[in-house]
Amino acid sequence: MTTASQTMQGLASAKDLFALTKPRVMSLVIFTALCGLLAAPGTIHPVIGFTAILAISLGAGASAALNQWYEYDIDAIMKRTSQRPLPAGRMDRETALHFGIGLSVFSVLLMGVAVNWFSAIFLAFSIFFYAVVYTIWLKRSTPQNIVIGGAAGAFPPAIGWAAVTGDVTLMPVLLFAIIFFWTPPHFWALALFMNSDYSKAGVPMMPVVAGQRSTRNQIFAYSLILTAIAIAPFALGLAGSVYGVAAIALSLIFCLLSLQVARSKTTKPDEMAAEKRLFKFSILYLFALFAALVADRMIFS
């Protein structure tokens, strides 16, 4: 007979399995994939489209579980991550590994069988990139970890696109590039005010290795590149004026906030209002830019 406490434990581990998928971060990953799918030319049956997004969501969640399986040691050291299921001792590593591998295989097979094998291979590559290239290889070895490894988070819109068309053209490459160049300002803004966590854990994030001044300048440089790429779809005639206006306005705010970060001299996390503002806005930026792309497609097609 199942006791009340066993039922509670069962529920708690289901909650922890869900937590292992980093649902809040992945919500934006999934949204960009959905926008890639909706912005692609051609049509997809709604059930197949839904299945593609489900497969991407499961694959992204699986890669996050594998990330935490490997990182249980540094997650235990950092205050922000210390309450995750593994470092908090609510789940063993083997469970996380089996969950991550099982879900990865299922998501790729689902994509291949129900949608197309090009998208499935693309999804498998993204999972590999986040779990192995970023987490196992780069994160602990170079301050360029999030620049190169961040590519994993930039693939989903192109996977969504490929689910419809079966290929990748210039537009999904630009969508990839937008997220690729967005990731350093998004993450380094946070790394500036979370610097002590990363240095304590010995993770060579940019502010730890190159210092705050260099990181602030690089944030601004990446914001300028991001602006050029975000406007490119409009400038090249691949998106209409709704997207164009949104891209210009959002990127202008992004650059202004980055400039404030670049000009700030504070080294105290409590005083890093500009950095916190940029981090928060980075999330709104990507949501709004991709929403504008879909709105643009709906209006102009």
Ligand code: HEM
């Ligand atoms: C290597 C690349 C990236 C790194 C290192 C990174 C790191 C982080 C960290 C440390 C946080 C704060 C804590 C947390 O909620 O876990 C965060 C928050 C967030 N990230 Fe990223 N991120 C990256 C790429 C991305 C990408 C590609 C997306 C989506 C397209 C994204 C979306 C978000 C969202 C939505 C949040 C806020 C979560 C919340 O509200 O709690 N991130 N990111």
Ligand SMILES: CC(C)=CCC/C(C)=C/CC/C(C)=C/COP(=O)(O)OP(=O)(O)O
């Ligand atoms: C389809 C597919 C496979 C998508 C993957 C999407 C992806 C790579 C997102 C990366 C975002 C993310 C959770 C970064 C956290 O970095 P971290 O792990 O260094 O952060 P932490 O310090 O919070 O653990």
